[in-house]
Amino acid sequence: MTADTQEVFTALADPIRRAIIDELATGVSRTATEFSEAFDITRQGVAKHLDRLAEAGLVHSERQGRETRYTLTPAPLTGAAGWIAAVEARWDRRLADLKDYAEGTYQQESAGGGNDDSNHD
Amino acid sequence: MKKKDEIVRTVEIEAPPEHVWKCITQPDHLVRWFGDRAEVDLRVGGAILFGWEEIVTEGEIVTVEPPREFAFRWANNVDAPDPDQPPITLVTYHLEPIAQGTRLTVVETGFAALSDAAYAQAYPQNESGWRVELEELVAYVAGQGVSLTP
Numbered sequence: 029m030t031a032d033t034q035e036v037f038t039a040l041a042d043p044i045r046r047a048i049i050d051e052l053a054t055g056v057s058r059t060a061t062e063f064s065e066a067f068d069i070t071r072q073g074v075a076k077h078l079d080r081l082a083e084a085g086l087v088h089s090e091r092q093g094r095e096t097r098y099t100l101t102p103a104p105l106t107g108a109a110g111w112i113a114a115v116e117a118r119w120d121r122r123l124a125d126l127k128d129y130a131e132g133t134y135q136q137e138s139a140g141g142g143n144d145d146s147n148h149d
Numbered sequence: 150m151k152k153k154d155e156i157v158r159t160v161e162i163e164a165p166p167e168h169v170w171k172c173i174t175q176p177d178h179l180v181r182w183f184g185d186r187a188e189v190d191l192r193v194g195g196a197i198l199f200g201w202e203e204i205v206t207e208g209e210i211v212t213v214e215p216p217r218e219f220a221f222r223w224a225n226n227v228d229a230p231d232p233d234q235p236p237i238t239l240v241t242y243h244l245e246p247i248a249q250g251t252r253l254t255v256v257e258t259g260f261a262a263l264s265d266a267a268y269a270q271a272y273p274q275n276e277s278g279w280r281v282e283l284e285e286l287v288a289y290v291a292g293q294g295v296s297l298t299p
Contacts, residue, residue, distance in 0.1 A: 112260055116156050118227065119255055123160040125182040126253070130172045134164035134250075 039084035044069065045077050049086065052100035059095045156257040166244040169251045170216035173242055197221045206235075217244055225257070236260055 039045055048063060060078060064071040078098055081087040088101045162169055172178040179187035179199070186200030195210045208223030219242045226235035238259035245252040 112156065115225070115227075115257065115260075116158065119156060119158040119257070122183060123158055123253065123255065126169075126172060127160050127162045129178070129182040130162050130164045130169050131250075133172070133178070134168045137168070 035080075035084040036086065039080050039086055042077065042080075044073075045081055048074075048077060048081060048098075049100065052087065052098065055100075057090075057097040057099045059097055061095070154258055154260050156260075157254065159252060159254045161247065161249060161252050163250040166216040166246050166251045169244055169253055170219070173253075174213075174215075174219055197223065199223075201227070208240075211239065212241065218242065219244075222259075225259075 040049075044067060047067060048058075051058060051063070051066070060071050060074045063074040063078075067074070078087060078089070081098075082089060086101060087098045089096050089098050091097075172182070174189060174191055176187040176189050179189070184199040184201050186198070186205070188196070188198040189210075190196045191210065191213060193210060193213055195213075197208045197210050199206045204227060206223050206226055208221045210219075210221045212218050212220035220239060222237055222239050224235040225238045236259055238257050241256045241258075243254040243256070245254070
């Protein structure tokens, strides 16, 4: 679940991938070539983004003749999972901030706390 | 959709548990990494309050065992689907001494207490519903320092 959540957030962290999701959100299906033209990036680049979205379970691909069409599968974004994903990601951010802060202030204290404006209690 | 009740996150910090304890329990430290406002009456049953620009979250302290365990219940409206009816969740910090300093584990439980109806109302299983949610998630991701500009 945690790994899934991480993949969803990783998938959403990129502006091209968000644009792809936005486009598919209208309910249409698209091919990598169509995205390539719309966003003016290489087809290989689009394919990589679509792979990441597929890994996160956000898009579904289906071969139709020679082409592969992509549609949105928004389930990972819906319901409690989406909300809890937000809470989880928020904790990740908080703990990263805490780590930086605690390590920084501890080093200051160890060094004698010359620049530390808080009390040593 | 199956409801998940528990979040567990761990971080290793190069500072001893005594120092990390201060960072997670003292308001002058908390405002440097957790929120814009913090009030902590550090005793079992004591009040705890966190504030951000537009949100104030209040709770009650459940466990105070320095420097090993600190826990509080709060109305977690920070990311709640309906901020007016936030779930009451339990946040527990476990501090474990390790060679490099401290292994800090946060466990937050109680999400499943939110009723199915509340979930359904907050997240209707249709396009407009999840589009709104996507926007919230995108805004959240942007808040992580990720550029929103294509």
